[in-house]
Amino acid sequence: MNYEKWSLGYWLLKQYVRFVDWTIHDKIILSGTDNIPNNKPILIAPNHQNALSDPMAILLHTRFQPVWLARADIFKPGFITLALRFLKIMPVYRMRDGKDQLSKNDKTFADSIKVLENNGALALFPEAAHSAKRQMLSHKKAVPRIVFQAEEKADNNLDIHIVPTGIYYSSYWKFNRSVLVNFGKPILVNDFLDAYNENSSAATLALRDALEKAIEPLTINIKSKEHYECFELIRAIYGKAFAQKTGQQNGFVQRFKSDQQMVKKLDELESINKEKTDEICNATKQFDTDVRKHGLRSWLVENPENNFLKLGLNKLLLLITLPVFAFGFVFNAIPFFAIDTIVRKKIKDFAFWSSFSLVLGFTLFPIVYLLELWAVSGWLPLWWHKLLFLALLPFAGKLAFRWYILLLKTIGRGRLFILKTFRKQQWQNLKNQQEQLFDELNKLS
Template sequence: MVGNMAHYQRIDNCLVLVAQTCYCLTMNNWSVGYEAIRTYVRFAFWLSHKRVVVTGRNNIPNGKPIIFAANHQNALMDPLAISCTNSLQSLWLARADIFKSKAARSFLKYIKMLPVYRIRDGKDNLSNNEQIFGQVIQLLEDKQSVALFPEAAHSGKRQMLPHRKAIPRIALDAEAKNNFALGLQIVPVGINYSHYWQFSRTLIVHYGEPIEVDRYKNAWNENPQKAMLSLRDEIHDKIIPLTIQINSQTFYQEYEDLRQLAGETYSKTKHFDKDNTLNRFYAEQELIARIELLENTQPEQFGRIIDETRKYFQKIKENHLTDEQIGKAGKAKWARLFVQITAGIITLPVFVLGFVFNAIPFFIPREIFLKKVKDTAFMSTFNFVAGLVLFPVFYLIGVSLIFALTGSSVISIVSFILMPFAGKLAFSLLQFYKNILKCLITKGFNNNQIKQLTQQRDEVIRSVLKATS
């Protein structure tokens, strides 16, 4: 009986090994299908962002196993930010609850994603992580790349959550299994959005200097648990400089308001180029750090600035205005507005053409389905994924109508190619028209009231600049 049990146990072990090997072969190979999907997604990603800036690609090692460790603020858009800005076909570890349906499991496997189980997925499922981590280690041994988020959850804020031990555990287990000769590198990544769910935002992706895991050999031999905690802390400390980090829990919104309010002026006073996306990022990063120092060293002065900020934003809210409108109020001269309105009229036919073929797939998820999304961090993800499906469908409908009207294959094909670009241009023009309308609305307000709000705004900015100089 004991012999039979041992025999069946060996068979089970062999089956598990075969399954792991087959799975790794699927994940290991460069996939044409994956690359085709990524090319389409990358194009859509470019269309949905105003600007994408990437730094530090030279920090991604060649010919070595890699773990990308990034901050996590914006659901699915974060892995796309990494996958669309480097050439590697990385394996992603994602929360297990998105693998529930058979269709989802098949597709996610195809695009090289594996589940990671948490306590909330049931204690019985935690043991499945052993097999998953084993597959990941096999991939790393084959000098492949893996990506996951050390926070294990998204925050929806410029504020990192506490790091978990998944990355240190995988990294150190992989190196220990190979006598610390694997050459594994952990590349910290900072993902920064100008806004989390608005269309046509700015995205900055920083790839930091890699962490060489073999440096932890002695620490691992002395105390594996302590080594994991040390590596976890180093990953955290390496990601922080690549992001805008607001540490305050109590005054988070006020920090965010001050960043938007004083960021541009602070950038100018520090001799940064105001039109340079990266320099604006560094200026805001420095501004937040100085405000935080002010909070810790001069709490009374900090408190006065917070009160001024709250009063200003409360006042513009009561008047149904925005800070952007007040900031541009002084520049909104009638002569300039006349030129802008003239330009708006001239470009209107171009806008209409782009709007007709893109409006329905653009607004359907935003106006109908998005109301059901409870977690705001998923808004951008929902819009993007819905757009991947809806836009091609409506483009095909549009092309069919064009072909029916013209009978020309050439015109139909050219129209299909131009439709997404026309949509991006139409959105830019829509923003242009909205800005004109906002300026006209501002002009319609009591002039003394606008002056008062402008003075209040300038006073807050002066207080911040003086306190942080």
């Protein structure tokens, strides 16, 4: 197979999956695309936290048809291998696959060189595993070994650019999440070739460490093992207040940068004062527990002003848009809840939930949509009526989900109104608890 050649079939599939991916996300933001060089062989090296969603975040939103290098044990005989090759995924054999298998890497490296010689894009996860956490794993040596061997086989004439990449999700698996893809300044392999010729092992380690250092600022990396869950909870509860206190503007990218700063300060606090960290974490968990006892979320306690007005406006908006919700719900509920049930019950590792949801989504939804079109076609006499009906279904489904989220927020506001009006002492205790917690966290900034 000529991996370096542009594939029409790949391009057509990419357009369809890109649309499906758009329906899943609220926002898809690319940053630093000007760091991706033109007319140069590149290797894209992203962090890896969310299984199949990570390569999708790269290949769906760049101009390339990147060739991915993946561990050889996923290449099962038959359809799976054919599908992986169609998706431009090549096997890399490791010692654990058997010493006699390592020679098969010669073909992979030869194919990689062809891709690079044609100014194509390779892609490889330096961590060689996904963490399912906002936490970088130690980098392996695969990226430097591959680029050095490729340069060696091409007489150091490739001029490979490694593009460090950070992928950040607002949620790893929830529907309507947002994703940010940060492309960093490329690392030039040529800068390490002299060192490689003198001492290949030292140069391999140096390039590995340089790449790890370049990726870390592009993502959120909570280094704490003991307090990871707590720091994530603090991020959810206190993140907006921290952003405002540090002068960050509203927006997904700005909040990402603010959260980076806050996580760094929390890691620093843990390293110098573990007792204080434990105290803050215990207070945060208790506050979260108490908030949820009242059926609320922390953002309602943080910003209770104008709640009555917003409650009334939300109810009015829900009533006006109810027909839109009904249409979207009726024709999207079956595949949506079927996929959600299958994924939650059958997939034990939640790191794969988004991956299976995506795959099931772009296979099951079209089937259900066509069946629904057949069921209502008698009420749609003209062909363009049928086409319009079919085209509206995914958009209506997305609007129905947003209606549902607004409903949940309105219910929360209703509970807040009842708490503030009829249980004033409990409300005041909760508000005092939040203010005391924020006073402690404000010392971080």
